[in-house]
Every structure is written in C-alpha cells, then in structure tokens.
Amino acid sequence: MSSTAALPGRLRYGNRDRVMVTPEGIALPLTLASRGSRAGALMLDLIFVGMLMFMTTIALLWIAGGTLDLIAKAEQPTAAGHALQFLFILWIAAMFLFRNAYFLFFELGPRGATPGKRITGIRIAARDGGRLTAEMVIARNLLRDIELFLPLVFLASASDGGDMGAAGIAATAWFLIFAFFPFFNHDRLRAGDLIAGSWVVEAPKRRLEAAMSARDAAAAADARPAFAFSEAELAVYGEYELQTLERVLRENRAEAMAAVHAAICRKLGRPAEETGDHRAFLEAYYTQLRARLEAGMRMGRRKADKFA
C-alpha cells in the first residue's frame, strides 16, 4: 500500500502520502496526519475532558453542599445520607465515562473524530480501506490507558514529594516509549492504532469546484481562432507542463502569466509581444494542448512531460 510509483505525478507525493484501495478497487490518495496535529488534537481533547470532569465535580459538590445543609436541618439524616451516597456513585460513574467513553463516543460518530481532531482537521480510518468498525475504535482507545493515563498517574505518585526514584524513571521511560512510538514506524501509528488496524489521516479538505475557469474563455477563443497552434508547436509540452499552466491560469496573476507567456513563446520560436492579451494566448494554448494530450490518452499514448 505504500508504493507511490504508480501514482499520477500531478500531485506532489511526500512521505506522508499513502494510497488506499477502496473495496470498489479505486486507489485513493490519503495524507497521514502530521504528528504535530495529532499531539495538538490530543491536548485539546484532554483539555475538554479535564473541563468536563472539573465542571461535573463542581456541580456535584455544589449539590452535595446543599444536601449537607439539609442534613443539618432535617430530622431524618439517613435519607440525606443515601442522597450523598448516590451523588458519590454518580461522580465515580461520570469520571469513568469521561475517561473511557469520551473518545469512543466521538470516534464512533459519522465524522470519526473527537472534537480536538475535528478542530485540527484529522480523523481516523481503517488501514485496509474497509469499514471502520466499532471494535477498532474500542481497541485503539483501550490502549490509550497504558499509553497515557497509566504512566502519568504512576509518574505523579512516584514523584510525590519531589524526589524521583527508580519508579519515577521507569514511569518516564514507559511514557516516552509510547509517546515516541509514532516516530518509529512507517505509518506513524501509535500503539493503539497498531492493535486496532486503524490510522489517523487528514480529513479531506472541502475543495469547492473552481474548475473550468478555462472553459468559457476557451470556447470563446475557439470561436475566434486568434491563436492557432500547429501540431509541432503543441508537441513541445507534456502533462506536467499542462498542469503547471492550469495552475498559473487559476491563480491569475498578471506577472506570472507574462513570464509563462514569454517562456512559451521562446520555446515555440514565436516573437513575444510585450503587450497584448497574455491570458487569451495562454488559455488558447492550454485548451489546444489539452485537447491534443487527451486525444493521445484515448489512444493509449501519454506524454508525462516535455522530456518524454
């Protein structure tokens, strides 16, 4: 799944890019989440969980305070005692749920991401391209206990009183092993991801359709063939250059277009006019080059770049 050789050169493939094959057999490019954004997401989630725990505790303490007042006044202290006991049970259950169910609840939703992950724009997915199952989410989150909570609790109790004994060193080593686990494997998996068969990827960005900016103008240019290029002139460039040209046209910056216009004219051996409609020239060249290259594609001939 890590072979990037078969990919179209259109996208820049860095070491975070992977190809996932869907059950329909379509190869989709995925970008693994960066370690920084994952750490950021975890921090945010821990802050959220901490705030939830804190607020629940405060609310329950407040209720308990009211109950204690009741005990002082009431004739029947046992009933109020039961109420206190109930509050205590509620507190234990809430703490257990926040610690264990917060991540589960959000990652099982349609977005596959906790609020922290959503803010940093990442989500979890199944590594094999199949369905993300409840078991995967459960497994990856149960492992969080030994990766994070346990060594931290251990560390807090070991370093109690200021001196770090052997236990403190062991807890630190434990914590560091798991914290740096994503640095020591190809797919940046943490231990939980490894066990669950999941990975964390960037949620696809919402690229709205800005395409076809070239189309209307191209159609217009077709109507008045101010710029017609010969077969030889079109054979100079390949797909890579076509897509660079497309990017330049989309960005629509005058100086960039002037520079590209000059470069193309030099290559084609045409006299470069200093003035004139650079954009119309480039659009016409883009359309005709694309028509030529796509016709070649249909015949099974592809030209990757100008060197091909």
Added chain:
Amino acid sequence: MASQPDFTAIQAAALRSDRFRLEREADWKRLEAIVGRMERGRLRSLSDEDVLALPVLYRTVASSLSIARETSLDAATLAYLEALVQRAWFIVYGPRASLGSWLRRFLGGGWSASVRAIWLDILVALAVMVAGTVVGWLLVAGDSEWYHALVPGQFADSRVPGASREALRDTLFGNQDQNALAAFAAYLFSNNAQVSILAFALGFAFGVPSLMLLVHNTAVLGAMLWLYHGAGLTLDFVAWLSVHGTTELFAILLSGAAGLHIGRSMAFPGQRSVMQAAAEAGRRSAQVMTGVVLMLVVAAGLEGFARQLIDDTPGRLLVGGAMLLFWLAYFFAFRRRGEGGEAP
C-alpha cells in the same frame, strides 16, 4: 444545487473531457451536498431519497473518477473528484451509526463468539491463575512473612497471620448493616475495570506483563486462602468469595486471555504480517474487553449487595455457582445458528 447544464453548453464545450464533466456534474454536486450535510451531523435534515441515493451516487462518482483519470487532464476536476470520493468513502464505510444495533449483535452472539475464538488463551490464562494461587499459598505456607508482602494493606486489617478464628469469621459474616454498600460497589467497579483494561493493554508487550499481572493478583488469593484454611474456614471463605468472585475472576481471566491473545498473535503471526495479525487479534480482544467491563458491573453489584445481604455459606455458594454456570453456558453453549465467527 447546480441545475442540469443545458444541452447547448455541453455541445459548446471544446473538449471531450469537459463534456464528460458537464454531463455528470449534477450527480457530483448532489453527492457533495449529501455528504456535507452528513459531515455536519445533520442526519435528520436528509430525506429518505437522499439516504437511499448515497451508496449509488458514491459508486457513480467513484466510476467517474476512474474514467476521468484515464481521459481527462483537468487537474482541478481530478482533485475535486478524489476529495469527494474520499469524503463519501468515509461516510459509506464509516462506523455503523447505530450503537443499539451493534450492542444487539454484540450481546446476541458476537461476544460469546469472540470469547470462544480465544479459547486457547483462556486455557493458558486459567493455568496461570491456578498456578498463581498455588504459588501464593505455598509461599505463605513456607514463611508467613510473605503474607504482608503479597496482600495489600487495605485487606490486611484484621486478616493477618495469627488472627483468631473469631476475628476472621467476623470479616466474612455479619456486615449487613454497612451503609455505603452501593458507593463501595461503584468504587470497586471503577477500580477493577481499570485493572482489567490494564491486563488487556499490557498484552501489547507480547503478553508477558498480562500473565505477570494475573500471577500477582491470584497470589493474593492464594495467600488469603491459606490464612482462612488455617482457621478452618476454607469453605466459608470460598463461599464468601464466590458470590462475586466467580464473575470477577472470570472477567479478569478473560481480560488476561485477551491480552495474551494479542501478544501471542504478534509473536506467532503465521502467514500474516505482524501488523495484520495484531490488528485482527486486537479487534477480537476489544470485543471481549467490552464484555469484561459489563461483567465487572455485574460483579460489583454482587459484591456490594448480594455478598453482604446473603449471610450464610450455602446461599453464597448457590449464587456464586449459579453465576459461574450462567457465564459458562452463555459463552460456550449459546451459539447462533449459521453464525460465522466474527461479525462482518
């Protein structure tokens, strides 16, 4: 939503790939709208037709992407289609939305099937637990100083070597009027649940720490068993323990076995890659572990209430034995017809 592009616009497009795109754009836009609404969590606002259309549209757009990759050089369209197919893929192959249906499948066969799937690990873990108990017993029998090393302080209040028979008997019977039973049960549950999650998660280190945790916990049991045996209260102690112990020890056994299962799959992956083996074992064990948490809820309830309320040995044995029988029957005798191991 984009209106269907009129015929003339399609014809006017200079390139064949642009015509291809204009003809299909409406479907793409519709899928994008549906996916966008689902991503924002507005499932209610979707009409039934949209929900039904989602998988069809997903396949349509996926096939558009395949064709576009072979015929079009419009980088923007390709990037858009890739992002759209990926977003739709996340939804179509996302987690099943309904937690209820998952729970029903889990209780109605999924859990017991995955427990049966790790039977070998359960046997190993059981052997380790028995061995741990024996070791605890033998250690304390050899030198009673071991008792203080093994048994944590909270249990060693009046239950120490040399305590009188009456003092020991008092710890087993006559605690009915304890007030904080329910709170105690909740505390026990939270505590035990973390311990068994630990036993499971430690399986990651090839299962060895899971086994050590099992040995340590059962050595405590063996030591206490020795103590009560010395006072001639063996049966009473076993009965006292069995009320919740059959459920709790079973749960600890399962969590240890789940951890061991992961460790064993990673150490001996067979034909699969280590990663794949770990992932498969992890998913199976996660299902077992969800059940373990449920069992611990039951155990805490039994420990907090039933044990203190039933104050005679035969009654306690009856409850404990019944629970053990129930779990055994549920895991090993209860099978769905046509059930094919793991749930899809």
